Amino acid sequence: MSDQAGREDSDMRARLAERNDVALLGWVAAAFAAVLGALSLTKRLPVDPRWCAVLASAFVNVVVVAIWRLPAARRAAAPVEGPAWKRGVGYLRRFVWHDAETPSFAGLLRQLRWQPWCVLAACCLAVALALTALKPVDPAMLIHAMVSPSLVIVSGAAALTLAFLTLVAERFYAHAAERPGASRAVSLAGMLRVLLLCALAAALSAAWFIYAHRALDLVVQAAAVLCAAIAVEMALRMLLLWLFMPRAADRATHVPASLLAGLLRFGRSPLASLGAELHDRYGIDLRQNWVLRSFMRLLPATIATMAVCAWLLTSVVVLNPAQRAVYERFGAPVEVWSPGLHAGLPWPFGKTRMVDNGAVHQLIVSGGADDSSVAAPAAAADGPTPEQLNRLWDAQHPWETSQVIAGASGDQQSFQIVNADVRLDYRIGLSDAAARAALYRSVDPESTVRSIANREVMHYLASHTLASLLETSQTVMAETVRNAVQSQLDRLGSGIDVVAVVIESVHPPAGAAAAYHDVQAAQIRAQASVAQAHGFAAQVLGTAQQQALTQVAKASARAGDTLASARVQQTNFSAEAVAYRLGGPAFTFEYYLAKLQQGLQNARITVIDDRLVADHRATLDLRTFTAGDLAGLPRGN
Numbered sequence: 287m288s289d290q291a292g293r294e295d296s297d298m299r300a301r302l303a304e305r306n307d308v309a310l311l312g313w314v315a316a317a318f319a320a321v322l323g324a325l326s327l328t329k330r331l332p333v334d335p336r337w338c339a340v341l342a343s344a345f346v347n348v349v350v351v352a353i354w355r356l357p358a359a360r361r362a363a364a365p366v367e368g369p370a371w372k373r374g375v376g377y378l379r380r381f382v383w384h385d386a387e388t389p390s391f392a393g394l395l396r397q398l399r400w401q402p403w404c405v406l407a408a409c410c411l412a413v414a415l416a417l418t419a420l421k422p423v424d425p426a427m428l429i430h431a432m433v434s435p436s437l438v439i440v441s442g443a444a445a446l447t448l449a450f451l452t453l454v455a456e457r458f459y460a461h462a463a464e465r466p467g468a469s470r471a472v473s474l475a476g477m478l479r480v481l482l483l484c485a486l487a488a489a490l491s492a493a494w495f496i497y498a499h500r501a502l503d504l505v506v507q508a509a510a511v512l513c514a515a516i517a518v519e520m521a522l523r524m525l526l527l528w529l530f531m532p533r534a535a536d537r538a539t540h541v542p543a544s545l546l547a548g549l550l551r552f553g554r555s556p557l558a559s560l561g562a563e564l565h566d567r568y569g570i571d572l573r574q575n576w577v578l579r580s581f582m583r584l585l586p587a588t589i590a591t592m593a594v595c596a597w598l599l600t601s602v603v604v605l606n607p608a609q610r611a612v613y614e615r616f617g618a619p620v621e622v623w624s625p626g627l628h629a630g631l632p633w634p635f636g637k638t639r640m641v642d643n644g645a646v647h648q649l650i651v652s653g654g655a656d657d658s659s660v661a662a663p664a665a666a667a668d669g670p671t672p673e674q675l676n677r678l679w680d681a682q683h684p685w686e687t688s689q690v691i692a693g694a695s696g697d698q699q700s701f702q703i704v705n706a707d708v709r710l711d712y713r714i715g716l717s718d719a720a721a722r723a724a725l726y727r728s729v730d731p732e733s734t735v736r737s738i739a740n741r742e743v744m745h746y747l748a749s750h751t752l753a754s755l756l757e758t759s760q761t762v763m764a765e766t767v768r769n770a771v772q773s774q775l776d777r778l779g780s781g782i783d784v785v786a787v788v789i790e791s792v793h794p795p796a797g798a799a800a801a802y803h804d805v806q807a808a809q810i811r812a813q814a815s816v817a818q819a820h821g822f823a824a825q826v827l828g829t830a831q832q833q834a835l836t837q838v839a840k841a842s843a844r845a846g847d848t849l850a851s852a853r854v855q856q857t858n859f860s861a862e863a864v865a866y867r868l869g870g871p872a873f874t875f876e877y878y879l880a881k882l883q884q885g886l887q888n889a890r891i892t893v894i895d896d897r898l899v900a901d902h903r904a905t906l907d908l909r910t911f912t913a914g915d916l917a918g919l920p921r922g923n
Contacts, residue, residue, distance in 0.1 A: 308470060311455070312352030319345035323415060329424060332431040333441045334495070336419040336506045337488040341448070343419070343513035344481040346412040347544075350405050350520050351473045354541045402528050409521035416514035420507055432499050442492030449485035452478055469541045476547030480516060483550060484509050516544050600633040608645055611638040612725055619726070622718040641721045642714050646785055649732060651687075651708040651739045686791070687740075689747045691755075702752045707790035710739045710771070715781045723781030731782055735775070739787075742770040752794065760789040 322342035326335045431438050456478035462471040487509050491502045523542050561572045572578055604627055605611055611623045613630055614637045625643060630636040686705045712735050714724045728734050746767055747755065755763075768787040775782050866873050 308352050308474070311474065312349050315345045315348040315352065318342070319349060326415065326418060329427065332427060332434055332437050334423055334427075334431075334491065334501055334506070336421070336423060336510070337441075337445070337484075337491060339415045339419040340484050340506060340509045340513060341445075341481070341488065343412040343415040343510070343517065344477070344484045346408050346415065347513060347516050347520065348474065348477045348481060350408045350412070350517070351470065351477050351541060353404055353408070354470070354473075354524075402524055405524045406521055409517040409524070412517035413514045416510040416517070419510035422503075423501055428501065431495065435496050438492050438496055442489045442496070445485050445489035445492065449482055449489065452482040452485055456482055469543070473541045473543040473547075476543050476551065477516075479550040480512065480547050484513070512546065516546050519544055519546060598632055601630050601636060603628045603630070603638045605640075605643075608643050610641045610643045610721055612641060612722060613638055619722060622721050639725055641725055644713055644716055646711050646713045647732065648709055648711045649736050649739075651710050651736065651743050687743075689744055691748050691750065691752065703795050704747055704752050704755060704792060705795055706743065706747060706792045708739070708743050708767070709788040709790060710735065710768075711785040711788070712782050713785055715783050717781075720781035720783070723779050725781075727778070728780050728782075731780065734778075734780060735771070735782060735784075738774045739767070739771050742767055742774065746770070755792050760792070763792070764789045 319342045322338045322345065325331065326339035326342060328335065456475055459471045459475040459478060462468050463475050465471075487502075487505050491505055494500065494502055520542075527542075565571050603611060603623070605623060605625045607625045609625060611628070613620050613623055613628070615631060616635060617637075622641075623638070628638075630638070686707045689704055689706065691702050691704055712731075714720060714731070724731055746763070750758070764787040767789075768784050771787070772784045775784065862877070866877075869876075
């Protein structure tokens with residue numbers, strides 16, 4: 287009897303100690319849940335508050351297991367029969383009728399089962415905390431954390447410390463779960479494994495954020511969904527136990543373990559299970575097989591050898607024809623490897639950083655690092671032209687940029703808008719120095735080239751008017767922009783060569799295309815009218831000049847003829863005057879006869895005289911006429 291009493295006393299002390307441990311764990315978990323829940327609502331700390339919400343939800347799940355049922359001693363001292371609403375109605379009836387057997391109010395409160403309500407409330411709180419972790423994080427907080435990552439480092443260290451403490455508690459309850467009837471320890475061990483997983487994930491997320499400046503959204507969302515699912519499972523278990531209360535006394539004190547949390551438990555290996563099954567069923571002991579013993583003895587050495595060989599193979603690098611590599615030995619760049627097979631020091635003593643080997647990249651200057659910079663889809667050669675390649679002015683093009691430039695309206699300055707679609711082809715220089723410069727002097731070569739090209743294109747467009755841009759050859763524009771971009775890249779020492787700049791289109795905005803066409807048509811008509819008027823004026827002026835020159839030439843010819851004739855007459859007269867002075871009357875008479883002969887040379891003369899007879903010729907007596915009369919000269923006195 288004394289031994290039995292001693293065992294009962296020791297069992298009672300063990301239960302009390304376990305109850306105290308569970309109560310302490312519940313209070314600690316509740317405190318952590320309150321602190322982390324308050325931190326998850328704070329927006330000023332430069333840390334990811336979603337992990338605080340996830341850890342708070344995991345701690346609330348631990349609290350749910352800690353307060354799952356009333357202690358067995360209290361239930362035995364004050365047995366409760368019937369549901370709570372029937373007891374409440376009966377108490378009110380006895381209190382109204384002043385029944386002497388009515389229990390006190392304090393006793394009624396002790397009889398109430400508050401744990402189910404608290405469990406359901408805690409499960410709802412865990413789900414609510416998990417749902418807050420599914421919201422996107424504030425970008426301002428991420429920027430603040432990038433600028434000052436000290437608190438992120440502290441939070442990661444705190445998560446690792448919490449993971450270590452959780453691991454100690456989980457090992458304690460996992461060892462306690464091996465005793466028979468320790469259902470609460472089994473459930474607490476599962477919840478602590480979930481908390482351990484969330485703490486390790488939070489530490490990993492903090493380390494990744496410090497390294498890559500990017501939050502692991504998928505990991506935090508998966509952890510939040512796991513905690514919420516466990517809380518929902520425990521709430522459903524409580525509702526089922528509340529509605530279908532177990533009758534057995536041993537099942538009344540049973541704390542169910544979560545199935546989802548049980549997935550994190552490490553069981554025996556399949557080989558050990560297979561060996562035990564063969565030994566139990568057929569009596570075959572695989573441990574006595576020398577082949578298996580040799581295999582198990584050589585397996586660690588084989589794995590170690592393979593690991594060493596795999597580590598040594600990290601020193602061998604194979605480069606395809608489109609790749610080059612800068613080889614770093616102890617962090618310092620040593621040489622540039624060309625395509626082929628190369629060997630160096632194994633990682634991490636030797637590293638290779640890949641560089642393009644003459645690959646030409648095209649980027650859209652007017653676009654950004656998004657889907658707007660994606661090239662146009664492929665189209666059949668004999669099919670219709672895709673809408674993205676439509677170059678008409680009245681259509682919107684997805685890769686164009688709008689720029690406000692200077693304009694002129696008469697004598698007044700104004701502003702104009704021009705749309706331009708510019709592409710740039712670039713590559714990393716083929717020299718070793720260019721490969722090193724592109725690798726170490728530029729974090730993102732594509733963004734660098736795009737920003738410089740965009741700035742130069744904007745500068746070129748802003749320095750010209752719309753009319754001059756439309757009149758300038760696109761080849762000239764592309765060459766000017768290419769030279770400007772290449773000079774900027776060379777000044778930065780980026781090691782990037784600009785292969786070509788392609789001006790796809792430069793035109794007014796699509797909304798003003800029709801109006802600009804009308805203006806251009808009016809200008810063309812005006813210029814044609816002016817040109818036609820200038821042509822007509824030139825034609826009339828040429829005709830007038832030709833006629834004037836003709837008349838002047840004719841007048842000059844007539845004047846020359848008249849002057850020559852006058853000079854001839856003057857010369858003849860001078861000669862005849864000299865001959866007259868020398869010859870006297872004889873010259874006069876000869877001159878008279880010559881003129882008379884000249885005048886009568888082709889004339890028909892009819893002489894009428896009654897003295898003429900048929901047989902005699904007509905005779906004209908000129909003796910009665912003087913020489914002056916015959917010559918037509920005036921007779922002298």
